[in-house]
Amino acid sequence: MQIKQHALTLDKQDPLGDKKALFVLPENVIYLDGNSLGAMPLAAQQRAESVVREQWGNGLITSWNQHNWIGLPQRVGDRIGALVGAAQGQVVCCDSISVNLFKVLSAALKMRPERQVIATTKDNFPTDIYMAEGLISLLGDSHELTFIDEQNIADALHEDIAVLMLTQVNFRTGYRQNMEAITRAAHDKGILVVWDLAHSAGAFEVALDACQADFAVGCTYKYLNGGPGAPAFIYVASRHQQDYVQPLSGWMGHASPFAFDPHYQPADGVSQNLSGTPGVVGMSILDASLDVFEGTDLAEIRNKSVALMDWFSQCLKTYELDTELECCSPPVDVRGSQLAFRHPEAYAICQAWIAEGVIADFRAPDILRIGFAPLYLSFGDIAEAVSRLHDVMQNKTYLQPTFQQKQTVT
Numbered sequence: 001m002q003i004k005q006h007a008l009t010l011d012k013q014d015p016l017g018d019k020k021a022l023f024v025l026p027e028n029v030i031y032l033d034g035n036s037l038g039a040m041p042l043a044a045q046q047r048a049e050s051v052v053r054e055q056w057g058n059g060l061i062t063s064w065n066q067h068n069w070i071g072l073p074q075r076v077g078d079r080i081g082a083l084v085g086a087a088q089g090q091v092v093c094c095d096s097i098s099v100n101l102f103k104v105l106s107a108a109l110k111m112r113p114e115r116q117v118i119a120t121t122k123d124n125f126p127t128d129i130y131m132a133e134g135l136i137s138l139l140g141d142s143h144e145l146t147f148i149d150e151q152n153i154a155d156a157l158h159e160d161i162a163v164l165m166l167t168q169v170n171f172r173t174g175y176r177q178n179m180e181a182i183t184r185a186a187h188d189k190g191i192l193v194v195w196d197l198a199h200s201a202g203a204f205e206v207a208l209d210a211c212q213a214d215f216a217v218g219c220t221y222k223y224l225n226g227g228p229g230a231p232a233f234i235y236v237a238s239r240h241q242q243d244y245v246q247p248l249s250g251w252m253g254h255a256s257p258f259a260f261d262p263h264y265q266p267a268d269g270v271s272q273n274l275s276g277t278p279g280v281v282g283m284s285i286l287d288a289s290l291d292v293f294e295g296t297d298l299a300e301i302r303n304k305s306v307a308l309m310d311w312f313s314q315c316l317k318t319y320e321l322d323t324e325l326e327c328c329s330p331p332v333d334v335r336g337s338q339l340a341f342r343h344p345e346a347y348a349i350c351q352a353w354i355a356e357g358v359i360a361d362f363r364a365p366d367i368l369r370i371g372f373a374p375l376y377l378s379f380g381d382i383a384e385a386v387s388r389l390h391d392v393m394q395n396k397t398y399l400q401p402t403f404q405q406k407q408t409v410t
């Protein structure tokens with residue numbers, strides 16, 4: 001009970017406490033998976049209704065101009081840019097991380113024609129690795145992919161590397177790279193860097209311009225709460241836009257799409273990354289979702305994330321769960337907004353916890369992963385979640401056959 005009292009005190013002092021009211025959350029559910037699919041802002045629900053009913057239903061094709069659908073990718077891109085430290089005109093919203101990686105890796109390799117290596121980490125999210133593999137195979141295996149140790153990147157860099165492709169926050173452990181130091185070390189060797197911000201954008205301050213980042217990609221359905229399958233984003237630093245050429249040369253990335261010119265001529269700047277027609281419904285919902293960040297700064301969000309993670313660990317200790325669940329996340333100064341715990345029954349524990357109304361997730365082979373989304377999580381939620389975890393662990397309900405069976409999406 002003391003825990004719940006203390007949580008109440010922490011909630012009273014929380015400067016972000018009123019943000020939770022901007023979200024629609026199911027009753028009696030505690031959501032610790034905002035790092036996989038962010039919760040739904042009320043504004044998103046309202047926009048979904050109006051974009052379908054009014055803009056599409058009534059406006060029909062006139063809405064491309066009337067509601068400026070055509071300008072959505074740049075407008076939403078700039079709003080995302082503001083959250084990742086990018087000045088206007090360098091971010092555009094489009095496609096998925098996977099597709100955007102293909103574009104940006106291709107363009108970066110073209111800018112380093114004398115070099116043949118893409119470097120990344122083994123622990124990177126698989127799609128990042130797969131896309132690099134696919135590109136290399138398309139290039140006739142003239143290039144190669146090399147893996148470097150995530151703990152020791154700067155020392156592994158050498159002058160055969162054209163592009164360093166890194167995810168800032170490790171999706172399993174939460175290990176966070178120092179963007180500024182690594183970018184500098186790479187530039188010292190003439191290497192271009194592509195940052196994947198999947199677990200960074202909306203979770204803490206990112207300073208792409210200040211770090212002299214070259215390129216970045218990220219998704220919007222995690223901490224940016226854009227909704228399932230929401231479009232991703234891509235950043236091309238202004239200084240590279242002149243030399244940047246990406247191969248998915250669709251009409252929306254043409255200098256003047258409605259001239260219907262038989263030859264491709266890329267649009268100026270980051271807009272060249274648009275390929276086909278944007279998914280207007282999803283992008284509109286994302287646009288509305290970004291309203292929850294208005295009037296908040298990411299330093300404040302980070303402060304709360306750190307406090308929530310610390311509080312979670314304290315609660316685990318109080319319930320004496322900290323020895324049974326082995327934390328495999330790094331210290332907080334090199335960590336994103338998540339905690340990972342190893343347990344041989346991690347999958348079943350996660351399922352049993354979900355049955356108690358606490359949604360976290362599992363990452364193969366044995367990780368129970370907990371995401372901390374400060375805009376809609378309270379300290380009381382954390383205390384309650386750990387109390388329910390205590391019940392699951394004490395009664396070993398996770399041993400029940402229903403919780404042992406793997407579903408398609410884990």
Ligand SMILES: *Cc1c(COP(=O)(O)O)cnc(C)c1O
Nearest residue numbers: 096097098125167171196198219
């Ligand atoms: C979530 C995630 C992705 C997802 O890629 P999509 O193509 O948008 O599905 C990619 N990379 C990382 C590091 C991720 O965490």
